[in-house]
Amino acid sequence: MSDWTEKYRPTTLSEVRGNNKARDQLKEWAETWDDHRDAVIVHGSPGVGKTSAAHALANDMGWPMMELNASDNRQADVIERIAGEASKTGTLTAGGSGRRLVILDEADNFHGNADYGGSREVTRVVKNATQPVVLVANEFYDMSQSLRNACETIEFRDVSKRSIVPVLRDICRKEGVEFEDDALEKIAEDTSGDLRSAVNDLQAVAEEAERLTVEDVVTGQRDTTEGIFDFLDTLIKEEDAQGALQASYDVDENPDEMLNWIEDNVPKDYEGDELADAYEFLSNADRWLGRVRSTQNYSFWRYATDNMTAGVAASRCEPKGGWTRYGPPSYWSKLGRTKGTRNTRDAIAERIAEREGTSVATARLEILPFLSAMTHHCKNRELTVQMAAIYDLDEAEVSFVTGSGKTTNKVQSIVEDAEQRRTEATVEHSGNAFFDAGEGDDGPQDSQDSEAEAVTESESGSRSSDGSDDTNGQATLAASSASDGESGPAADSDGETGSADANSEPDDDQSGLNDFL
Numbered sequence: 001m002s003d004w005t006e007k008y009r010p011t012t013l014s015e016v017r018g019n020n021k022a023r024d025q026l027k028e029w030a031e032t033w034d035d036h037r038d039a040v041i042v043h044g045s046p047g048v049g050k051t052s053a054a055h056a057l058a059n060d061m062g063w064p065m066m067e068l069n070a071s072d073n074r075q076a077d078v079i080e081r082i083a084g085e086a087s088k089t090g091t092l093t094a095g096g097s098g099r100r101l102v103i104l105d106e107a108d109n110f111h112g113n114a115d116y117g118g119s120r121e122v123t124r125v126v127k128n129a130t131q132p133v134v135l136v137a138n139e140f141y142d143m144s145q146s147l148r149n150a151c152e153t154i155e156f157r158d159v160s161k162r163s164i165v166p167v168l169r170d171i172c173r174k175e176g177v178e179f180e181d182d183a184l185e186k187i188a189e190d191t192s193g194d195l196r197s198a199v200n201d202l203q204a205v206a207e208e209a210e211r212l213t214v215e216d217v218v219t220g221q222r223d224t225t226e227g228i229f230d231f232l233d234t235l236i237k238e239e240d241a242q243g244a245l246q247a248s249y250d251v252d253e254n255p256d257e258m259l260n261w262i263e264d265n266v267p268k269d270y271e272g273d274e275l276a277d278a279y280e281f282l283s284n285a286d287r288w289l290g291r292v293r294s295t296q297n298y299s300f301w302r303y304a305t306d307n308m309t310a311g312v313a314a315s316r317c318e319p320k321g322g323w324t325r326y327g328p329p330s331y332w333s334k335l336g337r338t339k340g341t342r343n344t345r346d347a348i349a350e351r352i353a354e355r356e357g358t359s360v361a362t363a364r365l366e367i368l369p370f371l372s373a374m375t376h377h378c379k380n381r382e383l384t385v386q387m388a389a390i391y392d393l394d395e396a397e398v399s400f401v402t403g404s405g406k407t408t409n410k411v412q413s414i415v416e417d418a419e420q421r422r423t424e425a426t427v428e429h430s431g432n433a434f435f436d437a438g439e440g441d442d443g444p445q446d447s448q449d450s451e452a453e454a455v456t457e458s459e460s461g462s463r464s465s466d467g468s469d470d471t472n473g474q475a476t477l478a479a480s481s482a483s484d485g486e487s488g489p490a491a492d493s494d495g496e497t498g499s500a501d502a503n504s505e506p507d508d509d510q511s512g513l514n515d516f517l
Contacts, residue, residue: 004203005196008171013056016049017167018159018195025154026053030061030132033099039126039133041107041148043140044156047196051105053156054134058101063132067103100131107135108142120354123147141343144350158193161185167195168202172212179212186217227251228261229326235262235313236269237320244313248305255292255304259285260329262308268324274317281311344400351391368401375402378410388418389425 010016016023022042029040042050058065104122123146126133135151137143168184171177187205191198201217209216227250234247251258259282266278288304291297349364352371356363375384378398388398395415398404404411 004171004175005199008167008174008199010049010052010056011059013053013060016053016056018163019044019049019053019156022154022156023053026057027060029152029154030057033132036152037130039129039135039151041135041137041140041143041151041153042156043108043137043153045158045193046138047191047194048156048159049195050136050156051103054101054103054136057134058103061099061101063099063101065101065103067105102129102131102133103136104133105136106138107147108137108139123150126150145347159195160193161188164188164191164193164195164198168198171199171202172206175206177206177212178210180214182214183212183217186214190217228253232261232265232326233324235309236266236316236324239313241310241314245306245310248309255285255301255308256289257329259289259304259308260331261326262312264329264331265324265326266312268326269320270315272317274315277315278312281307281315284311341400344397348391348393348397348401351393355391372401372403377404378402378414381410381414385414385417385421388414389421392422393418 013023013027022044026040026042029038042054044050055065057063107122122135123144126135126147127150135143135147140148140153140155165181165184165188168187169179169181172179172184183205184202187198187201191201202212205216206212231247231251235244239247248258253261263279263282266282267275270278285304285307288300288307292300292304345364345368346360349360349368352358352363352367353360356367358367371387374380375387378384384398384402387393387401393401393415395411398411398415399408402411
């Protein structure tokens with residue numbers, strides 16, 4: 001049986017369900033693209049129709065598509081070659097005046113490839129694109145700030161139950177599936193706004209039942225959502241080492257998630273020596289998972305699974321009975337509480353990495369802690385201002401690095417001074433990068449006049465009274481200049497010619513650069 005999510009994917013925007021406002025905004029963006037020429041970020045929860053809407057838009061506009069998704073190589077050179085060229089080049093056979101729609105799916109995952117230049121290259125592509133570009137993302141704030149600022153944004157919200165049920169009903173009629181209305185409503189309610197999951201659940205249950213009932217839906221849901229709790233009972237209370245390992249094969253959790261579940265729930269039944277032994281096995285499992293992350297060798301997963309299942313079961317010293325209230329890992333709630341802080345940290349690290357030419361990991365783990373220690377509570381004010389100016393930090397980001405309160409007057413004044421410093425630097429370097437307008441009072445025009453006068457005097461001094469060139473006179477003048485140049489500091493400051501000034505400028509500039517560094 002074919003995949004129903006693909007078989008019944010919307011072919012036009014009018015078929016996209018549950019996000020009428022976002023759908024209309026996307027169409028308006030496409031129709032007015034020649035006026036603004038901006039890329040657009042379509043973001044929202046998984047399964048709400050973002051990618052389907054982008055495909056439907058291309059069909060409505062008559063634009064050929066080029067799509068780069070999570071399965072493709074997403075390093076900087078590949079992005080430039082595929083998406084970059086597609087965003088610049090139209091096609092003579094395309095509709096809409098030669099337009100081509102470029103779709104970058106799962107654009108929030110480019111953050112994970114920032115060390116390879118992927119994130120920066122996507123930002124450059126969307127800024128320079130001469131073709132419409134749609135970026136599809138689940139987590140809007142996982143994308144870099146520079147990328148978000150370069151695009152328009154359209155949010156797709158979770159699909160309501162009253163929008164999901166008609167879609168499921170229509171699919172059942174087309175597939176010839178008998179159903180109870182309550183069963184479709186149960187599926188729509190359980191999928192929490194994810195239309196794609198609702199269609200997948202409908203297909204999974206319909207393949208096992210001749211007529212779709214509420215009981216079929218509840219049974220299918222229990223098989224998928226309660227599996228981890230049944231496994232915890234089996235692991236902690238019932239099976240031996242071999243039985244616990246075999247039971248883990250039927251759990252739809254990867255080893256990292258399974259470790260979190262076991263780690264949080266083992267202390268509810270184990271104590272004393274058996275708890276210490278269990279945690280030793282969990283520690284070994286965590287080491288193996290660390291090797292997987294560092295080497296990307298997923299064959300090490302088997303050793304992690306052996307330790308966290310067979311090892312924990314073997315640690316049990318006495319029978320366990322009764323009912324235990326197991327719960328989800330506290331690590332998940334911690335991630336939810338710290339999401340905003342982690343987003344701020346990663347945004348600062350990306351900016352540091354981009355400026356310093358290093359990896360995001362290095363910026364986050366090595367550079368950022370040093371900046372935090374040196375600017376703790378903004379005690380080194382000058383360094384804090386310089387840091388805020390160089391990395392373009394706002395008040396919240398300065399507070400994060402320095403550990404100060406977000407609304408303190410000190411932080412606000414530092415950000416204002418940093419903004420003023422950036423403005424002054426922009427003005428200073430808008431002209432000749434090696435010309436220092438602060439030297440002397442004459443200014444650029446007076447300097448040019450002085451050089452012209454020096455050339456005129458040199459020319460007049462090199463001619464004899466009868467108008468002919470006097471080679472000996474030139475030699476005498478050169479010797480005299482050399483002699484004056486050795487006569488002391490006064491000659492250095494007052495007797496330099498235009499040529500001497502030109503030769504001394506690089507030394508002055510280099511000295512200033514060294515002082516700055």
